[in-house]
Amino acid sequence: xxxxxxxxxxxxxxxxxxxxxxxxxxxxxxxxxxxxxxxxxxxxxxxxxxxxxxxxxxxxxxxxxxxxxxxxxxxxxxxxx
Amino acid sequence: xxxxxxxxxxxxxxxxxxxxxxxxxxxxxxxxxxxxxxxxxxxxxxxxxxxxxxxxxxxxxxxxxxxxxxxxxxxxxxxxxxxxxxxxxxxxxxxxxxxxxxxxxxxxxxxxxxxxxxxxxxxxxxxxxxxxxxxxxxxxxxxxxxxxxxxx
Numbered sequence: 461x462x463x464x465x466x467x468x469x470x471x472x473x474x475x476x477x478x479x480x481x482x483x484x485x486x487x488x489x490x491x492x493x494x495x496x497x498x499x500x501x502x503x504x505x506x507x508x509x510x511x512x513x514x515x516x517x518x519x520x521x522x523x524x525x526x527x528x529x530x531x532x533x534x535x536x537x538x539x540x541x
Numbered sequence: 542x543x544x545x546x547x548x549x550x551x552x553x554x555x556x557x558x559x560x561x562x563x564x565x566x567x568x569x570x571x572x573x574x575x576x577x578x579x580x581x582x583x584x585x586x587x588x589x590x591x592x593x594x595x596x597x598x599x600x601x602x603x604x605x606x607x608x609x610x611x612x613x614x615x616x617x618x619x620x621x622x623x624x625x626x627x628x629x630x631x632x633x634x635x636x637x638x639x640x641x642x643x644x645x646x647x648x649x650x651x652x653x654x655x656x657x658x659x660x661x662x663x664x665x666x667x668x669x670x671x672x673x674x675x676x677x678x679x680x681x682x683x684x685x686x687x688x689x690x691x692x693x
Contacts, residue, residue, distance in 0.1 A: 540664025
């Protein structure tokens with residue numbers, strides 16, 4: 461699967477995108493844990509309840525199962541204007 | 542009638558106003574506009590070199606459309622227009638422009654106010670303020686959220 465980070469998350473992880481992340485099918489919650497283990501600097505943010513997960517342009521819940529071919533996007537709080 | 546446009550290059554609020562006004566029908570008795578500008582000073586007071594608004598390739602436009610459509614539904618307006626910048630924005634440049642035209646002034650004022658409160662807190666952008674030697678991500682303030690909460 462691919463993972464894309466927006467806003468402050470990209471800075472915390474150190475890159476905007478993880479391509480072909482070697483992860484079997486897992487839930488959003490499990491993916492958050494895996495990212496937090498691999499990028500401890502981003503752990504508090506990605507697991508802190510402020511960051512939404514999105515698959516196929518739809519916001520998904522923690523139990524959503526992510527397929528191996530999916531792209532998961534993580535959205536920190538937004539701000540326009 | 543509403544439109545929402547995401548732009549990646551500088552735009553002119555004067556040109557947006559002129560085209561908006563040109564297209565209005567004769568039911569309109571007043572129009573309200575708001576222009577949001579990139580500040581030259583950051584929240585900490587340091588000079589800003591650049592404001593960067595990251596956007597999502599599809600969902601940012603969707604969020605602008607949803608906000609504009611909701612305003613058109615909620616208020617007795619004849620026309621609404623939202624123009625929102627993304628990318629690297631120089632201090633003093635326009636970030637956002639909204640226009641609301643209505644038969645009566647109250648609806649125009651309220652629609653513009655509503656649009657801005659929702660854009661500040663819900664439009665899908667991630668905003669970074671670059672000052673000398675420092676970059677910081679900016680989120681809506683408590684006041685922004687309180688102002689959004691006025692519109693239940």
